[in-house]
Amino acid sequence: MSDPATGPGCVIAGGGPGGMVLAYLLGRAGVPVTLLEAHRDFDREFRGDSLHPYTLELLDQLGLAGELLALPHHKARYFRFHTPAGTITTADYGQIPTRFNYVALMRQAQFLDFLAARIESLPRCQVRTGCRVTDLVREPDGRISGVRYRDSTGHHDLPAALVVAADGRFSKLRRLADLPVRSLGATTDLLWFTVPRRDSDPPEAGVDVFFGRDHYVGLLTGTAGWQVGYTLPKGGYAAAREAGVEPIRRAVAALVPWLADRVAHLTDMAQTTLLSVDISRVERWWRPGLLLIGDAAHVISPVGGNGILMAVQDAVTAANRLTPALSSGRAVPDAVLAAIQAERQSAIHQVQSDQVRLERRAAEARESGRPIAPPALLRVVTAIPGVRRRAAAANAYGPTPPHLEVPALVKSNRDDWKALSDKAQGTALTRLADVADTVADRSVLVGYSRAGYRLRRHSWPADDPRRDALAGRTALVTGASSGIGMAAAAGLARLGARVVLVVRDEDRGNQARNRILRQVPRAELVVARCDVADLDDVTRFAAEARAQWPTVDLLVHNAGVLPAKRQESRQGHEITLATHVLGPMLLTERLRPALAASADARVVFVSSGGMYTQSVPAGDVDYRQGRFRGAVAYARTKRLQVAFTTRLAARYARDGIAVHAMHPGWADTPGITNSLPIFRRITKPLLRDATEGADTIVWLAATQPPPPSGRFWHDRRERPAHYLPGRHDNAEHVHRAWLHCSEAARLNTSQNG
Ligand SMILES: Cc1cc2nc3c(=O)[nH]c(=O)nc-3n(C[C@H](O)[C@H](O)[C@H](O)COP(=O)(O)OP(=O)(O)OC[C@H]3O[C@@H](n4cnc5c(N)ncnc54)[C@H](O)[C@@H]3O)c2cc1C
Numbered sequence: 049m050s051d052p053a054t055g056p057g058c059v060i061a062g063g064g065p066g067g068m069v070l071a072y073l074l075g076r077a078g079v080p081v082t083l084l085e086a087h088r089d090f091d092r093e094f095r096g097d098s099l100h101p102y103t104l105e106l107l108d109q110l111g112l113a114g115e116l117l118a119l120p121h122h123k124a125r126y127f128r129f130h131t132p133a134g135t136i137t138t139a140d141y142g143q144i145p146t147r148f149n150y151v152a153l154m155r156q157a158q159f160l161d162f163l164a165a166r167i168e169s170l171p172r173c174q175v176r177t178g179c180r181v182t183d184l185v186r187e188p189d190g191r192i193s194g195v196r197y198r199d200s201t202g203h204h205d206l207p208a209a210l211v212v213a214a215d216g217r218f219s220k221l222r223r224l225a226d227l228p229v230r231s232l233g234a235t236t237d238l239l240w241f242t243v244p245r246r247d248s249d250p251p252e253a254g255v256d257v258f259f260g261r262d263h264y265v266g267l268l269t270g271t272a273g274w275q276v277g278y279t280l281p282k283g284g285y286a287a288a289r290e291a292g293v294e295p296i297r298r299a300v301a302a303l304v305p306w307l308a309d310r311v312a313h314l315t316d317m318a319q320t321t322l323l324s325v326d327i328s329r330v331e332r333w334w335r336p337g338l339l340l341i342g343d344a345a346h347v348i349s350p351v352g353g354n355g356i357l358m359a360v361q362d363a364v365t366a367a368n369r370l371t372p373a374l375s376s377g378r379a380v381p382d383a384v385l386a387a388i389q390a391e392r393q394s395a396i397h398q399v400q401s402d403q404v405r406l407e408r409r410a411a412e413a414r415e416s417g418r419p420i421a422p423p424a425l426l427r428v429v430t431a432i433p434g435v436r437r438r439a440a441a442a443n444a445y446g447p448t449p450p451h452l453e454v455p456a457l458v459k460s461n462r463d464d465w466k467a468l469s470d471k472a473q474g475t476a477l478t479r480l481a482d483v484a485d486t487v488a489d490r491s492v493l494v495g496y497s498r499a500g501y502r503l504r505r506h507s508w509p510a511d512d513p514r515r516d517a518l519a520g521r522t523a524l525v526t527g528a529s530s531g532i533g534m535a536a537a538a539g540l541a542r543l544g545a546r547v548v549l550v551v552r553d554e555d556r557g558n559q560a561r562n563r564i565l566r567q568v569p570r571a572e573l574v575v576a577r578c579d580v581a582d583l584d585d586v587t588r589f590a591a592e593a594r595a596q597w598p599t600v601d602l603l604v605h606n607a608g609v610l611p612a613k614r615q616e617s618r619q620g621h622e623i624t625l626a627t628h629v630l631g632p633m634l635l636t637e638r639l640r641p642a643l644a645a646s647a648d649a650r651v652v653f654v655s656s657g658g659m660y661t662q663s664v665p666a667g668d669v670d671y672r673q674g675r676f677r678g679a680v681a682y683a684r685t686k687r688l689q690v691a692f693t694t695r696l697a698a699r700y701a702r703d704g705i706a707v708h709a710m711h712p713g714w715a716d717t718p719g720i721t722n723s724l725p726i727f728r729r730i731t732k733p734l735l736r737d738a739t740e741g742a743d744t745i746v747w748l749a750a751t752q753p754p755p756p757s758g759r760f761w762h763d764r765r766e767r768p769a770h771y772l773p774g775r776h777d778n779a780e781h782v783h784r785a786w787l788h789c790s791e792a793a794r795l796n797t798s799q800n801g
Contacts, residue, residue, distance in 0.1 A: 060082070139440035141440040222330060253268075262414070511752075549573060624678075649703070649706065688785060
């Protein structure tokens with residue numbers, strides 16, 4: 049049975065810390081999420097209660113820390129080793145420069161209940177308990193496209209744009225996906241149990257380890273009492289159960305004398321929880337359509353108590369990278385899944401290799417009959433100023449803590465923005481602005497002019513791209529040597545992108561580069577020559593571009609021509625068709641692998657408001673018949689760009705590449721001056737400047753969450769593709785034009801074509 053409630057969002061299997069944090073983050077970013085948890089509630093055996101400073105800061109960023117910390121918890125400020133020679137404080141969280149300079153020890157069930165309630169309050173998000181995932185649903189090509197789960201009413205299928213396996217160390221989904229686990233070897237097991245607190249107990253909580261001859265005891269304070277961890281050699285549980293609780297009571301009382309008066313509370317081995325210590329990981333965290341996070345991807349030992357921290361950090365990295373694709377309803381490209389693993393695995397490897405070293409040390413001590421003890425030098429080292437702080441910080445944040453990309457997640461979705469703007473401006477005012485915007489748009493003269501831009505600017509929602517929104521991204525802009533192309537390149541560079549100015553004339557490209565550098569001195573700009581009307585040159589350029597930039601995040605098709613007389617490209621195509629349609633189609637196709645490698649690839653076609661005056665021609669796409677008029681050829685090919693946008697969006701959806709078309713309004717650019725001098729003379733006072741014309745290009749390239757793919761935009765709003773009667777496209781004409789152009793542009797029409 050298929051479940052219609054969720055739509056093609058994200059399905060997360062497993063409601064542990066990893067799955068729940070990811071569900072919340074994605075949900076806050078507007079992604080539909082269904083989390084399936086096998087158990088009926090979160091209240092089960094002890095699995096760790098530690099919330100590290102990283103986790104608390106994350107919750108604080110999300111505005112949740114205050115509420116969470118109002119719930120019962122203890123603050124552990126130290127990590128201490130107790131040996132017969134005395135106590136060594138190895139880490140002092142109190143010295144870390146953060147408001148949350150402690151590890152919060154809170155019942156995990158309470159933390160998970162708290163998150164579940166927050167997830168449930170998000171639109172299109174739900175947590176379903178008592179739902180055990182039993183199988184993966186696969187497409188004929190092997191891609192995972194959903195799960196099968198069992199609840200009290202039977203079996204159900206749930207489709208998903210992405211399935212996340214957060215189902216813990218014994219992950220069923222990992223097995224179903226045939227992702228083998230490699231064990232790195234562990235030599236210890238741990239038995240956990242609780243004993244009550246007393247008023248006379250040491251008031252200061254910490255994370256304490258008491259070293260004995262054959263065992264060590266870990267001690268954590270908790271709201272339900274002291275959580276005691278008692279070590280056993282690996283596989284020693286059967287013998288321990290045979291021996292019963294008495295040897296455990298004796299060992300604990302000897303190592304932690306002030307607990308001697310209550311070890312008698314341990315009366316039965318059934319009161320203990322076995323943690324079979326494991327250090328293991330999968331080599332690959334993903335399959336197409338499936339991602340593993342947390343313990344499902346890697347199990348770490350309890351040393352350092354940061355299994356929860358690692359799961360939470362996996363969730364943050366995953367949310368940062370998944371949000372762009374999932375919030376626009378696109379399938380998540382494999383490259384994004386691989387990137388999540390690549391980003392997280394070095395931290396996991398580092399934690400695990402430290403743990404393997406400690407495990408080996410304990411095993412060697414056991415084999416040689418020496419007491420298990422921390423290194424003798426530790427006392428000296430930890431006395432050096434700053435060492436305890438650094439040790440605490442290393443444990444508090446892990447090796448490479450991912451930063452939450454807050455604007456993407458906090459400025460959730462468009463509905464939220466609308467709500468925000470409604471709140472800020474008053475609903476009636478916002479509606480008025482909506483009406484004014486629409487009237488301006490239909491009146492053309494007002495909407496496309498400078499006045500239209502300025503009128504609308506005041507009613508835009510709060511979705512301006514972040515100042516560094518494009519840091520680390522590579523953008524290619526065609527026709528970037530002047531006008532809107534140059535303004536778009538400058539706008540993208542201002543947001544941190546490396547911009548490739550794709551130009552026909554390198555000298556003019558270099559002049560544009562210098563002009564942009566005067567405005568954006570730190571811009572990273574490269575000039576590259578390509579005549580987009582010449583398909584052979586496009587093929588050459590695309591190959592070189594792919595070699596130089598294996599990942600391309602943004603491709604802006606801006607190059608345009610408006611010839612007075614009919615001209616043909618080198619391949620014999622009418623020149624506006626070649627420049628506006630065929631070249632861009634071929635360039636996108638040839639750059640497809642580089643775009644697919646981006647976590648958030650966007651292609652923008654810079655069309656024209658002039659396209660409203662034309663419909664897709666019934667044939668003769670190359671404009672061979674009738675009197676040739678440059679403005680008509682221009683408008684027809686700009687119409688084709690808009691008509692093809694939905695097809696191109698569908699074609700590239702699988703690779704996670706979004707395709708947008710926009711029109712800049714009437715902007716005062718050299719193109720207008722040269723091609724339409726009379727129009728310019730009459731309208732000059734009304735024309736926008738190039739930066740105003742390029743505004744929507746930059747916004748489409750950088751705003752978060754990504755605007756939905758396959759639409760037509762003007763002044764940061766989706767606009768209808770048709771206004772004028774008699775100009776609506778005939779589906780058959782569009783299809784024929786598409787076949788003609790995709791063949792001319794050498795697209796492999798067998799693919800989604
Ligand atoms: C006894 C013990 C003590 C620990 N102590 C600590 C500690 O002090 N500090 C620390 O940081 N870490 C500790 N850990 C480790 C910590 O629990 C994990 O690293 C952390 O919980 C991993 O989070 P997760 O979300 O990846 O997976 P889990 O927390 O394991 O969550 C997985 C969830 O998936 C559910 N599930 C499983 N199969 C299915 C299925 N087929 N369908 C649907 N749901 C499913 C499970 O019921 C579970 O709720 C301890 C672990 C154990 C076992």
